[in-house]
Amino acid sequence: MGVKMPFAGDDNLNSSVALQFRPSGTTTWKQALPLWRVHPEVVTQETVTLNYAGSIFDLHANTAYDIQLTISDPDGIVDQNNVNLGTQTVVTLSAVSTRAVPGDPANPIIVNVTTAAQLTSALSAAQPGDIITLAAGTYSGSWVIMASGTAQNPIVIRGANTIDSNGNYVDNTILDAKNCNSCNVLEVYGSYTHVEWLTLQNAQRAWRSFNPTTGNVYRRLHTRNTNYGHLGANSGAAQTDFYFADNILEGRIAWPKTCLNDKSCKLSSVDGIGIWGHGHVVAHNRLSGFGDAIANWLTGARSNDFYGNDVLWNYDDGTEIDSSEGNIRYFRNRIANSWEAISLQPVNGGPAYVFRNIAINTQNEQLKMHANGTNEPSGYLAFNNTFVSNSFGHAWNNQTAAACHYFVIENNLFQGPIPLTANEVDVTCNEDHATIDYDSYNTDGQFAFTLNGVYTRFPNFANLQSTSPLEHHGQILTAVCPNGSVFTSCLLPPANNQTLTPAQDVTPGSGSGAFNKALLLPNVNDQFVGAGPDVGAVESGCVQPIYGPRPVGLDENKVYTCNGYQ
Numbered sequence: 377m378g379v380k381m382p383f384a385g386d387d388n389l390n391s392s393v394a395l396q397f398r399p400s401g402t403t404t405w406k407q408a409l410p411l412w413r414v415h416p417e418v419v420t421q422e423t424v425t426l427n428y429a430g431s432i433f434d435l436h437a438n439t440a441y442d443i444q445l446t447i448s449d450p451d452g453i454v455d456q457n458n459v460n461l462g463t464q465t466v467v468t469l470s471a472v473s474t475r476a477v478p479g480d481p482a483n484p485i486i487v488n489v490t491t492a493a494q495l496t497s498a499l500s501a502a503q504p505g506d507i508i509t510l511a512a513g514t515y516s517g518s519w520v521i522m523a524s525g526t527a528q529n530p531i532v533i534r535g536a537n538t539i540d541s542n543g544n545y546v547d548n549t550i551l552d553a554k555n556c557n558s559c560n561v562l563e564v565y566g567s568y569t570h571v572e573w574l575t576l577q578n579a580q581r582a583w584r585s586f587n588p589t590t591g592n593v594y595r596r597l598h599t600r601n602t603n604y605g606h607l608g609a610n611s612g613a614a615q616t617d618f619y620f621a622d623n624i625l626e627g628r629i630a631w632p633k634t635c636l637n638d639k640s641c642k643l644s645s646v647d648g649i650g651i652w653g654h655g656h657v658v659a660h661n662r663l664s665g666f667g668d669a670i671a672n673w674l675t676g677a678r679s680n681d682f683y684g685n686d687v688l689w690n691y692d693d694g695t696e697i698d699s700s701e702g703n704i705r706y707f708r709n710r711i712a713n714s715w716e717a718i719s720l721q722p723v724n725g726g727p728a729y730v731f732r733n734i735a736i737n738t739q740n741e742q743l744k745m746h747a748n749g750t751n752e753p754s755g756y757l758a759f760n761n762t763f764v765s766n767s768f769g770h771a772w773n774n775q776t777a778a779a780c781h782y783f784v785i786e787n788n789l790f791q792g793p794i795p796l797t798a799n800e801v802d803v804t805c806n807e808d809h810a811t812i813d814y815d816s817y818n819t820d821g822q823f824a825f826t827l828n829g830v831y832t833r834f835p836n837f838a839n840l841q842s843t844s845p846l847e848h849h850g851q852i853l854t855a856v857c858p859n860g861s862v863f864t865s866c867l868l869p870p871a872n873n874q875t876l877t878p879a880q881d882v883t884p885g886s887g888s889g890a891f892n893k894a895l896l897l898p899n900v901n902d903q904f905v906g907a908g909p910d911v912g913a914v915e916s917g918c919v920q921p922i923y924g925p926r927p928v929g930l931d932e933n934k935v936y937t938c939n940g941y942q
Contacts, residue, residue, distance in 0.1 A: 381428045395445060400470065429726070510534065513550070566587075575598040576597060576599045606650060618651065621931070644667045659683050679703045682707075692714070694738075703727065711734070760787040760913055770802050784812075786815065787894040806828075817851075856887050
């Protein structure tokens with residue numbers, strides 16, 4: 377759930393807004409992260425207003441919550457009617473409901489289909505409430521649905537696929553476009569259309585959403601041998617409130633083809649899931665073989681959620697939240713084998729939250745903090761991520777001449793190559809109002825950052841701490857395996873980063889020094905076992921989250937906790 381609070385004044389930057397929440401009807405407030413102050417003066421890609429914004433994570437679906445904002449300014453607060461409110465005031469919003477998990481029509485009409493011609497006819501005649509049910513079999517062709525359902529009575533297109541004990545889909549109902557060069561297996565032009573339990577294959581795109589539509593659901597789909605999985609409208613008005621969940625998408629790009637060995641990087645926009653708009657949920661999908669596994673296409677996108685996704689390999693960015701504006705939430709995802717893990721090129725003011733993610737075998741940049749032309753990034757917050765990389769010899773690599781404004785990087789774990797062949801850290805963006813602290817590194821080598829416009833190499837971690845504003849609470853970890861790994865699995869990045877590396881457990885070993893060393897961040901890492909939260913994505917002693925498709929029956933009606941999904 378996102379909050380945005382416009383304001384004016386406070387030129388001396390000493391105001392703050394605390395955020396609390398509780399289920400409606402209860403009495404105990406829970407703390408969330410404070411709202412983030414957006415700085416429009418450093419945003420050039422779009423016009424951004426002066427505001428505070430922030431998010432609350434891990435809320436149950438279809439549940440009412442009360443929200444409380446405590447606004448503080450020692451210089452005084454005045455409301456829009458010029459009434460003096462003193463130096464602190466409290467605003468409460470009652471019974472704000474989260475979205476329900478999309479379900480079947482309230483008034484269902486079953487439309488059975490057994491042939492491609494019948495499917496074409498059913499889609500052409502579709503009405504709100506129709507559940508177009510495809511029997512098992514292979515249907516050859518490509519299809520279009522123009523009609524819209526309603527929020528209460530969506531149009532559902534459902535196949536007969538099932539899921540096996542290994543979490544793979546059994547392809548009982550296949551829509552086969554027969555390797556058409558430019559077509560989409562399915563084109564969706566309306567709103568409130570649900571597509572489920574189908575295999576879509578052999579086309580330029582598996583499916584595409586057109587028009588400024590809302591409320592579409594793409595769930596439990598298997599796509600294979602397509603250049604793109606899903607592509608949003610990428611023109612005109614924004615699409616809103618789509619739900620992409622528990623899909624398996626398999627593209628055509630084979631590892632190790634990436635921007636590392638394909639210098640043109642010409643396939644970087646061949647996306648697994650490309651979204652265009654606001655309020656989308658992209659959750660628990662498994663992706664492989666695309667340019668960017670997941671990508672935002674809309675400048676100024678707000679309130680999009682990405683969680684539980686599992687990227688096996690991709691050609692460019694594991695996730696691209698480029699040009700997003702605020703209340704972007706990217707958390708508990710896993711990315712293996714990518715050119716760059718998470719792209720922030722740029723974030724326009726934020727906040728964009730990046731936390732509890734795992735990235736293994738990132739060839740170039742873990743956090744792509746770049747400008748798009750002259751549009752520089754600001755307002756991203758990266759907490760409790762784990763990066764296992766040999767990025768040209770670095771554990772953390774970022775190469776750009778741009779400035780990076782108003783950002784926070786805390787509680788992250790960086791495991792680089794053993795032996796170290798370059799700087800442990802090489803971050804060249806000019807850091808403007810940056811907070812980099814409480815992070816942990818596996819090797820005490822050189823650390824290079826650009827501070828006040830000057831690229832500076834610090835000979836070791838102690839020198840970085842004593843002579844710069846960075847990492848005063850950070851640390852060098854202790855190896856727990858003979859190979860130098862800090863993980864119980866003894867995982868290291870491959871010596872050759874073109875080696876396909878499967879995702880593995882990244883729980884730090886008990887002797888690594890990662891336990892209880894993270895900065896406590898409410899609603900992010902406040903569920904822990906021991907004296908405090910651990911550094912990195914995995915909390916020792918907690919049930920590990922699910923990456924990729926969930927078991928049937930598990931959805932947002934249960935949220936992740938240290939004790940599992942409850």
